[in-house]
Amino acid sequence: MNPPILSIEDLNVSFKTSKGIVRANEGISLEIREGEILGLIGETGCGKTTLGKAILRLLSGKAKLEGKIVYRDTDLLTLPEKEMRCFRGKEIGIMLQNPSACLNPVLSAGRQIAEIYRYHEGMGKKEAEKKAGEMLELVGISSFRGCEYPHQFSGGMLQRVMVAIGLALRPGLLIADEPTKGLDTDTKLQIVELIAGLVRKENSSMLLITHDLELAGRLADRIAVMYAGEIIEIGKAAEIISNPKHPYTLDLLHSLPGKGFRTVPGQPPSLVSPPSGCRYHPRCSFRLEACSQVHPELLGFESERLTRCFLSEMGRIKETAAQPSLNSQPSLNSQPSLNSQSALKCAEEETWHC
Ligand SMILES: Nc1ncnc2c1ncn2[C@@H]1O[C@H](COP(=O)(O)OP(=O)(O)O)[C@@H](O)[C@H]1O
Numbered sequence: 416m417n418p419p420i421l422s423i424e425d426l427n428v429s430f431k432t433s434k435g436i437v438r439a440n441e442g443i444s445l446e447i448r449e450g451e452i453l454g455l456i457g458e459t460g461c462g463k464t465t466l467g468k469a470i471l472r473l474l475s476g477k478a479k480l481e482g483k484i485v486y487r488d489t490d491l492l493t494l495p496e497k498e499m500r501c502f503r504g505k506e507i508g509i510m511l512q513n514p515s516a517c518l519n520p521v522l523s524a525g526r527q528i529a530e531i532y533r534y535h536e537g538m539g540k541k542e543a544e545k546k547a548g549e550m551l552e553l554v555g556i557s558s559f560r561g562c563e564y565p566h567q568f569s570g571g572m573l574q575r576v577m578v579a580i581g582l583a584l585r586p587g588l589l590i591a592d593e594p595t596k597g598l599d600t601d602t603k604l605q606i607v608e609l610i611a612g613l614v615r616k617e618n619s620s621m622l623l624i625t626h627d628l629e630l631a632g633r634l635a636d637r638i639a640v641m642y643a644g645e646i647i648e649i650g651k652a653a654e655i656i657s658n659p660k661h662p663y664t665l666d667l668l669h670s671l672p673g674k675g676f677r678t679v680p681g682q683p684p685s686l687v688s689p690p691s692g693c694r695y696h697p698r699c700s701f702r703l704e705a706c707s708q709v710h711p712e713l714l715g716f717e718s719e720r721l722t723r724c725f726l727s728e729m730g731r732i733k734e735t736a737a738q739p740s741l742n743s744q745p746s747l748n749s750q751p752s753l754n755s756q757s758a759l760k761c762a763e764e765e766t767w768h769c
């Protein structure tokens with residue numbers, strides 16, 4: 416197993432708003448290893464972008480960050496802002512969500528890439544423009560188009576420009592936030608294969624933020640599933656897809672076109688006042704009585720696999736109850752089958768009485 420390039424330890428990120436304190440990330444601990452692609456998935460509003468931006472300290476002044484974010488041997492959260500600037504782009508690159516809003520509309524694409532070389536590497540104008548042209552070619556855009564402005568590019572091409580910006584300084588870690596949002600299926604595949612290909616070729620690491628479980632399953636080595644500000648499941652991508660252990664991951668899987676196309680029941684909760692106990696309990700078809708009262712820990716029973724669910728905790732002995740077949744997903748209103756129910760009850764008693 417490769418050593419971690421980034422370790423996040425017990426990270427809490429909150430925003431003070433007029434509606435109260437939004438706890439966007441709570442108790443996040445995870446590692447991204449050298450040469451690894453980690454997929455971070457979850458519904459809109461669960462805190463994925465906040466986590467990506469927290470790593471580079473790109474959140475607004477209203478954000479409060481606690482915990483540790485260690486890149487190689489440096490704790491990024493304690494670095495003075497001046498030193499932090501050297502890490503942005505050079506050590507950790509980022510492709511922010513929504514390229515048309517991120518790119519400067521009055522600067523040509525080539526100029527926006529060239530500025531990175533001028534600022535970080537002190538290159539002269541000509542040399543920086545040449546390097547920018549090379550980056551454009553690398554991402555499949557003719558260098559002649561470097562003089563064009565963002566509005567002259569299609570969505571897929573703009574995303575390619577973002578890839579060129581994110582990878583311009585050959586960072587050790589790339590954070591790609593929803594790099595395929597709004598793209599058609601063919602373009603989506605081209606873009607993710609381009610990014611993953613370049614990241615793998617450089618032996619860099621990547622945090623791939625997406626709400627698309629299928630995409631993460633195709634590209635990532637491991638997947639972390641996020642729900643209401645918390646990591647609720649993490650493990651090898653193939654295992655998360657083939658054998659989800661958390662009911663939310665299972666519901667996400669069922670929402671895929673080839674796996675039932677059923678939307679996840681209910682609505683994502685407010686992060687100002689999230690549900691008590693397990694945050695997924697109001698939407699969970701397997702909830703036990705204790706689920707609304709006790710908050711489950713993120714625990715591992717197998718190497719590299721962690722789950723935040725009482726069923727998994729008990730599932731070592733009640734495996735079948737925790738994993739209904741993909742074809743028999745219960746709806747929010749339906750109850751688990753009699754057998755499952757008695758197994759769960761049994762498991763519940765075993766755990767809650769000890
Ligand atoms: N700058 C901010 N100020 C206040 N609340 C914010 C800010 N940024 C994000 N949030 C809130 O944090 C929560 C998580 O948002 P976000 O990280 O963007 O989720 P995701 O990327 O998973 O869609 C949301 O409730 C969002 O409204």
Ligand code: SF4
Nearest residue numbers: 693696699706724725
């Ligand atoms: S802890 Fe309970 S409510 Fe939460 S996911 Fe597991 S079974 Fe469902």
Ligand SMILES: [Mg+2]
Nearest residue numbers: 463464465512
């Ligand atoms: Mg987001």
